[in-house]
Amino acid sequence: MQLPSILYKYTTASTAFLVLENSKLRWSSPLLFNDIAEFQRMPRFHPRVADSYKLLTASIVSAVFDGVELDEVRLTHQAALLLNLVKLMASEGNITREDILKGLTGEVSDADDKIEVSLRDYVDKLGLSTARVLCVTSENDNNAMWGNYAENHAGCVFGFRHIAKYDTPLQEAARVSYSAERPIVGSGLDFLLYGNTPELRKSTLHAIFYTKDQSWAYEREWRVITWRPNEAEKQVSDFLFFSEELESVTLGARATVKTELRVRELLAGKYPDASLYRMELKGGKLVPALLS
Incomplete structure (x- = not known):
């Protein structure tokens, strides 16, 4: 999905003042998030690895007996050994494919559990207290977001543009995906054939860091992640942004005159190019109105 030209950050009024005064946004560790499952949903294979050992032997046998193509260069060491063994057995001519399938098909019933444990161990070793996440959204008129994250409509929403010439972080924002089940990153058969490929590692980390349960889908979240290994004890970092990045500030429908x-006052002093809006309720829908 294409990166939105403007990404929004919901805040309370007091936080909005601090952001505008200091030109800084707070990036936090996922350990502080209100979703306790952040970075904890390990992806899975479908079919499962445990159910794919028969498929592995069948694929190798089909490659030898039927000429079904395999990318032999990419095979894992174990899969390559199995392929060579089946080729040798087939060349002797005194054994049927049924005998090979029966004799070489193994099973590791807890394979998927072991993979999940390994992934959790990897994420734990990264140190979630050192991760820094900036959470933004593609919508500035989300009623639930205003209620949950902007002081029950009394706060503000910042609109930020990403600027290529400044190499601003929001250029790297990635969309969060939502699913009721844990995300699928590939098939167990491909894993047994080709192992932990660079493509699989990339999709696995993306699944861990950029997917959430379906119940959070209303947030329409995009996020940027960095790591601060020397700031584990803080769990937060405040990073500067350029004044040009601030495209707008939208006041909530219940924001006070104060x-x-x-x-x-703050926009006039530091952000002359930022527009000011106030949300209005029209026909039961929130609509931003430009203020003069």
């Missing part, structure tokens, strides 16, 4: 005056 909040509006303070935001106007």
Whole structure:
């Protein structure tokens, strides 16, 4: 999906003042997030690895007896050994493919559990307290977001543009995917044939860091992640942004006059190119209205 031209950050009024005064946004460790499952949903294979050992032997046998193509260069050491063994057995001519399938098909019933444990161990060793995540969204008129993250409509929403010439972090924002089940990153058969490929590693890490349960889909989240190994004890980092990045500030429908005056003052002093809006309720729908 194409990166939105503007990404939004919901805040309380007091946080909005701090952001505008300091030109800094707070990036936090996922350990502080309200979703306790952040970075904890390990992806899976379908079919499972445990169910793919028969498929592995069948694929090797089909390659030898039927000429079904395999990418032999990419095979794991174990799969290559199995292929060579089947070729040798077939060349002797005194054994049937049924005998080979019966004799060489193994099973590791807890293979998927072991893979999940290994993934969890890997993520734990990364140190989630050193991860820094900036969470933004593609919508500035989300009623639930205003209620949950912007002080029950009394806060603000910042609109940020990503600027190529400054190499701003939001250029690297990736969309969060939502699913009721743990994400699937490949088939167990491909894993047994070709192992932990660079493509699989990339999709696995993306699944861990950029997927959430379906119940959070209303957030329409995009996020940027960095790591700060020397700041584990803080669990938060405040990073500067360029004044040009701030495209707009939108006041909530319940924002006070005092909040509006303070935001106007701060925008005039440091962000002359940023527009100011206020949300209005029209026909039961939130609509941003430009303020003069």
